Amino acid sequence: MPLDDPFKKKIARHHLLMKSVCRSCGALNPIKAKKCRRCRSKDLRLKKRELPK
Numbered sequence: 881m882p883l884d885d886p887f888k889k890k891i892a893r894h895h896l897l898m899k900s901v902c903r904s905c906g907a908l909n910p911i912k913a914k915k916c917r918r919c920r921s922k923d924l925r926l927k928k929r930e931l932p933k
């Protein structure tokens with residue numbers, strides 16, 4: 881589904897980045913997760929990238 885609305889695009893991209901990544905297994909977890917949903921490691925990092933303009 882192509883998004884033509886730049887505002888929606890911005891939101892969509894924002895939500896794609898609002899994830900945390902497990903340092904042990906690399907699984908994506910919700911940003912609020914305290915533990916990895918796959919391996920239960922607590923070693924999560926935020927998936928953070930500069931938004932392309």
Ligand SMILES: [Zn+2]
Pocket residue numbers: 902903904905906907916917918919920921
């Ligand atoms: Zn994990």
